[in-house]
Amino acid sequence: MKAQIGVVGLAVMGQNLALNIARKGYIVAVYNRTSERTKNFVEQRVKGEKIVAAYDLKSFVESLERPRKIILMVKAGSPVDEMIDELLPYLQEGDLLIDAGNSHYEDTNRRLERLSKMGILFLGTGVSGGEYGALHGPSIMPGGTKEAYKLVEEIFLKIAAKTEDGPCCTYVGDYSAGHFVKMVHNGIEYAIMQAIAEVYDIMRKVLGLQPKEIGEIFKKWNEGELSSFLVEITYKIMEKIDEETGKPMVDVILDKAEQKGTGKWTVEAALDLGVPTPSLNLAVVARVLSHFKQQRMELSKLYWQKPIVKADKNLIEYLEKALSLAMFLAYSQGLWLISEASKAFNYGVNLLEILRIWKGGCIIRAKMIDFLREILKENPSNVNLLESQKTVEYLKPRIEPTLKVCQIAREAQIPTPVLNSSLDYLFSMKEANLPANLIQAQRDFFGAHTFERIDKPGIYHIEWQPLE
Ligand SMILES: NC(=O)c1ccc[n+]([C@@H]2O[C@H](COP(=O)([O-])OP(=O)(O)OC[C@H]3O[C@@H](n4cnc5c(N)ncnc54)[C@H](OP(=O)(O)O)[C@@H]3O)[C@@H](O)[C@H]2O)c1
Known part of the structure; x- marks a missing residue:
């Protein structure tokens, strides 16, 4: 019997995804x-699942039923191109390649164009949930042609989180809608993680709480x-004790935050598309700043x-409100960015559906969704969510507590880039008169x-000072 689907790349994600698919029958x-990695995988992790290991690409491809469906779970970047190049000689028209790694959306467009000329179908697919999600049910974000999606829809729906x-x-x-949406998912993830870290920092430095106490909160x-x-x-992190030292x-853990690029790409895309995503931007900057430890x-x-x-005796309560405000506004910025990208790149994304598939399996799953x-x-046209009366009623009572948190942090000289930029995003968006008039005058x-005038239409330029 031929295999119904193939997985190339057996690091953490590939192994767990392969097992997940096999366990669905x-x-x-x-x-x-x-x-070596394939051998170890088969020996150590495969327990009765129908997994066929191949040690050369030709027999791998030949073991698949047609049209072939191959998931690439390799390191993002040139490894994806290299794998495609190596696979191509064995593929036939109508076969499907699924890049399920964190590829840059522009690379996905390029690969789609190249492969479609050869009659090979391609899906740029975001997968979120880490190794646990890959095994037990991730959130899956496939983009490309509907025709390509239909070939794997049944499998994807079965292996996804429910x-x-x-x-x-x-x-x-x-096109690259799947990878774009996954990229923004990660951008939102960066902002929420940084907001949580800021709240933790204030609990430690202002309230003097220990990790165990913070964990309880x-x-x-x-x-x-x-x-x-x-x-x-x-x-769960707060509860964990280091076996070597007995310390939390x-x-x-050294305070230097790493990144693999999706946060930075989100910010770059937002700047290119002219969408304000300050909380996402500052979350990336915070990681960059953390690197200057010495x-x-x-x-x-x-x-x-x-x-x-x-x-303040109410500080814990204020922190909870500040975190919920920052979280809400991280989603607001991310959804706005996806919506603008969908218009600019003709993705045809349905934001409600995106929120639905972010409810489970993925790193940013939350009750708030x-x-x-x-x-x-x-x-549905309220893409940054800000115009709804429901949003006003939610955010308004959270402004004052967030301000208190930021003021306390300012006074204690504790950096809170995401909490601050979340407030600045909201303050800017709800400000009828920004000082951009002065910027225009300076320019x-x-x-x-x-510049334009407020009292009559047209484009104006005046002589601000005589040219000598
Ligand atoms: N880790 C996560 O939590 C997570 C979550 C979501 C998405 N992702 C994305 O999923 C993808 C896979 O992630 P991962 O963490 O499982 O693995 P990874 O560390 O990103 O990549 C390792 C895998 O890529 C293969 N590889 C590297 N260079 C190659 C090349 N030039 N040609 C062929 N294969 C090559 C490796 O093969 P060898 O064994 O031969 O070196 C190995 O199978 C990445 O795009 C990642 O960003 C990861």
Whole structure:
């Protein structure tokens, strides 16, 4: 019997995805560039699942039923192109390649164009949920042609995470829609993670709480409106003790945050498309700043001042409100970006469907998503969610507590880039008169860049000072 689908790339994601598919009753062929990894996988993890291991690409491809469906789960970037090049000689018209890694959406467009000329179908597919999700049910974001999606729809729906609103997989849209949406998912993830880290930092430095106590607070929050995967793992992290030192694990981890690129790409795309995503931008900047550990340690001595710690008895409550505001606004910015990209790139994305498939399996799954869907259902053109009365009623009472949190953090000189930029995003969006009039005047002054007037139509330029 031939295999119904193949997986190329057997690192954490590929192994778990292959097992997930096989456990749903499919025969899965697997291949990895380094044979050792394939051998280890088969020996250590395959327990009765119908997994056929191949040690060369020709026999891998030949073991698949036609049209062939091959999931690429290799390192993003040139490895994807290299794998495609190696596979192409064995493929036939109508076969389907699915790039399920975190590829840049522009690479996906390029690959789609190239492969479609050869009659090979291609799906740029975002997969979220890490290794646990890949095994037990990820959120799957496939983009490309509908025809290509139909070939794997049944398998994808079976292996995806399930919620009361159905499997966490949908046809996201044309071209690179799947990878674009996954990229923005990660951008939102960066912002929520940074907001949680800022709240944790204030609990430690202002309230002097220990990780265990902080864990208890996050655990309680996770039962309320902040209920989410990221808050859940945060309380679990706080509880973890380092076996070597007996200290809380979080205290022995170096404060340098790494990144693989999807956050930065989100910010680049937002700037290119002219969509404001300050919370997402600042979350990336915060990771970049964290890298200057040596310099930060030296400067902390040079600039040392006795910290002003003005703990407010309601601070925990304010922090909960501030985090919910920041989380809401991270989704607001991300959804707005997806919507503008969908228009610019003709993706045809349905934001309600995106929110539905983010309800389970993925890293940014959260109870709040049900509320975001309610808001969007009222008016699907309210893509940043800000115009709804429901949003106004939700955010307004959270402004004051978030301000208090930011003020306390400012006074204690604790950086809160995402909490601050979330407020600045909201303050800018709800400000009828921004000082951009002055910017326009300055631009016209030094560069004759012209400006519009508020009292009559047209484009104007004045002589600000005589040219000598
Ligand atoms: N890890 C996660 O939680 C996660 C979550 C969502 C999405 N993703 C994305 O999913 C993809 C796979 O992630 P991962 O963490 O499982 O693995 P990874 O560390 O990103 O990549 C390792 C895999 O890529 C293969 N590879 C690297 N260069 C290659 C080349 N030039 N030709 C052929 N194969 C090559 C490796 O084969 P060898 O064994 O031969 O080196 C190995 O199978 C990535 O795009 C990643 O960004 C990861």
